[in-house]
Amino acid sequence: MSLYVIDDHPMVRQMIGMLLRRLRPASKVVELEKFSELQAALIKNGEPELFVLDLLLPGVKGATAISDVKKMYPEIPLVVLSAMPSGEARDACLEAGADLYIEKSTDPLKFRRPSMTS
Numbered sequence: 001m002s003l004y005v006i007d008d009h010p011m012v013r014q015m016i017g018m019l020l021r022r023l024r025p026a027s028k029v030v031e032l033e034k035f036s037e038l039q040a041a042l043i044k045n046g047e048p049e050l051f052v053l054d055l056l057l058p059g060v061k062g063a064t065a066i067s068d069v070k071k072m073y074p075e076i077p078l079v080v081l082s083a084m085p086s087g088e089a090r091d092a093c094l095e096a097g098a099d100l101y102i103e104k105s106t107d108p109l110k111f112r113r114p115s116m117t118s
Contacts, residue, residue, distance in 0.1 A: 002030050006032045020050075050078075055081075055084055063096035
């Protein structure tokens with residue numbers, strides 16, 4: 001099983017990949033710059049376990065990449081990570097099938113696990 005990170009910004013893509021490797025050391029992390037590389041990567045690297053997808057990818061209009069992925073893999077979690085503020089973009093992504101929408105400007109403390117002592 002592989003974790004696919006698709007983002008055209010090298011630093012963002014590599015940081016997400018690094019984080020996923022730490023969280024899931026037994027999984028293969030596949031980093032892609034373009035959505036058009038996904039089909040070949042799936043053939044080469046195997047079935048997906050997770051997709052992390054930038055919303056604003058060159059050559060992709062709106063949430064069409066989300067719809068395309070979810071048609072092929074409806075049960076695989078898909079996270080959209082975007083510089084676009086939530087609102088209409090978030091709603092469009094969730095409607096297209098995304099499981100989670102995260103703004104790149106979101107405070108990381110918002111995503112901390114709840115304390116077990118509370």
